[in-house]
Structure formats: structure tokens, C-alpha cells
Amino acid sequence: MSTNETLRNAKRELRAAVAKRLDALDAESVREQSQAVLALLTSLPEYRQARRVSIYLSMPTGEIDTTAMVQDALERGKRVFIPFTHKAMPAPTQGEDQKPSIMDMVSLESLEDYQGLKRNNWGIPTPTKKSLETRENCIDEVKAGKAGLDLIVMPGVAFDGECRRLGHGKGYYDYFLRRYSEEADGKVPFTVGVALKDQFLDPPASVPVGDKDWSLDTIIVGDGKVIRR
Structure with missing residues (x-):
């Protein structure tokens, strides 16, 4: 069995x-854990700034x-962006990294805008x-030399x-971060x-990762733990 197959099986x-x-x-x-995470997130200096x-x-x-997180960010006057997944345009030179669909981050205009969004098949x-x-x-904003994102709240x-994260297997966030990094020097x-x-693995358990998996800067857990890389 190849290394890639072993990794895929471990993740599965x-x-x-x-x-x-x-x-x-x-x-x-x-509900209780979400409230605890919100309180810890809003106490982070990186979030406040x-x-x-x-x-x-x-x-x-x-x-x-994350409903209350969106509301808090909007109330603080932050510019909020949310994921939008769509089919990728074929690259001029397609390599093995070419994705059939990719995730972008698009602006959310207001709480009313958020409340008016329709739910997809996942209920999102x-x-x-x-x-x-x-x-x-x-x-697109980063490509044009404008401001990008200061902070991103990620699921998993x-x-x-060790601030490692296992996603749902589509690679949306890892690929987004790589694309962002390429455009933002x-x-x-x-x-x-x-x-x-x-969802948190206590030591010695760990998340299996490959060289394309991005580690996080911080993890906030619903039982009150805050882990920094």
C-alpha cells in the first residue's frame, strides 16, 4: 500500500x-459549547484587532x-466573508492539483443578508x-492589491x-489557503x-496529515481549551 493510500485510509x-x-x-x-467558543474567540486579540x-x-x-459569531463580527463593524463553493474553471495547464470545485470567500453585507440566505443540501x-x-x-481583492483577510474561522x-486539522476530505480550505498565499506573496x-x-483528540492521538494539509494558528475547543501553535 502506498503512502498516499495509507494516509487516505487513516483519515477515513x-x-x-x-x-x-x-x-x-x-x-x-x-449550544453550550458554541457559546463557550464564542466567548473565547471574542477574547482573542487577533479577533478583536x-x-x-x-x-x-x-x-x-x-x-x-457560528450564527452568534457572524452576528458579533457584524455588530463590531467587521467586514465578514463567507464560503462559496463552485465548479473550478479549467487551468491553462492542469496538474494533479486541479480541483473539480473550489471554495472562495465572498462578502456578507449585513445580518439581514445572512438571515436571507437559503440552505443547501447540507443545511448550510x-x-x-x-x-x-x-x-x-x-x-480577487488580493489580486488587485487591496486588503485581504485578517482572520479566518475554520470548521473541521x-x-x-499540535493544531492539526482534518477536514471533510474535499480539500477546500487547504486549497483556498494555498491560492490565497500565492496571491498575497x-x-x-x-x-x-x-x-x-x-472532535478534539487528546494525546497521544493525533490527526494524520500530508504535505498539503495546513496547520492552524489556534484551536478553540468547546470545553474551554485554547491551543496555540
Whole structure:
């Protein structure tokens, strides 16, 4: 078995193990942990100082609820960006890294804008393609020499004490960060992973990673832990 196959299998097994834990989690625990994560996030100096932030919009179950984070950021006058996933345009020279679909970060205009978003098949509030005509795209802004993102709040399936993150397997965030870095002369936003305690691996357990997986700057866990890289 190749190294890549071994890594894929290890990630698949960990996703399945965490999914079993999350299936047993009740809504009240998610609510309480989401409140705890919000309080810790808003205490971070990097968050307080950030003017342009990206926040993922959460699924109905199985992860930290970010509704209150979006509201807090907007109330503080921050410029908020949210994920939008779409089919990738073919690159002039396609390599093995070419993705069939990619994720961009587009602007959220107001709380009313957020509340008006329709949910996709995963139950995630998602902007329409039509609305993209009037939304900023942060990578386009960086390409034009304008401000990018200061901080990005990221979801995941599993996290560990070395600030490693396991996603859902599509590579959206890792690829987004690489694209961003290429356009921003190697700079990337401050990355914050937010985790339910059921998604955090206590030592000696760890997240299996490859050379294309990005580590985070900080992880905030629903039981009150804050881990910095």
C-alpha cells in the first residue's frame, strides 16, 4: 500500500470514528459549547484587532454553531466573508492539483443578508450565484492589491494538540489557503479552528496529515481549551 493510500485510509477511519461520537451528541451540548467558543474567540486579540474576517456558516448539527459569531463580527463593524463553493474553471495547464470545485470567500453585507440566505443540501446557508455579482471576492481583492483577510474561522472533523486539522476530505480550505498565499506573496490570514470537545483528540492521538494539509494558528475547543501553535 502506498503512502498516499495509507494516509487516505487513516483519515477515513478517523472521520468515521468522530462521526460516531457526534451522532451521540445532543443539541444542548452543541449550544453550550458554541457559546463557550464564542466567548473565547471574542477574547482573542487577533479577533478583536481583525477588520476583515471569514467565518464558515455551520451545518445544523455536528459542529460549532457560528450564527452568534457572524452576528458579533457584524455588530463590531467587521467586514465578514463567507464560503462559496463552485465548479473550478479549467487551468491553462492542469496538474494533479486541479480541483473539480473550489471554495472562495465572498462578502456578507449585513445580518439581514445572512438571515436571507437559503440552505443547501447540507443545511448550510449559502449565497446564490446571482448575488455574487454584488459581493466582494477576497482573492480577487488580493489580486488587485487591496486588503485581504485578517482572520479566518475554520470548521473541521477532527483537531489535535499540535493544531492539526482534518477536514471533510474535499480539500477546500487547504486549497483556498494555498491560492490565497500565492496571491498575497506568502501571507495568509490568522487561522482559528473551532471544535466541539468530541472532535478534539487528546494525546497521544493525533490527526494524520500530508504535505498539503495546513496547520492552524489556534484551536478553540468547546470545553474551554485554547491551543496555540
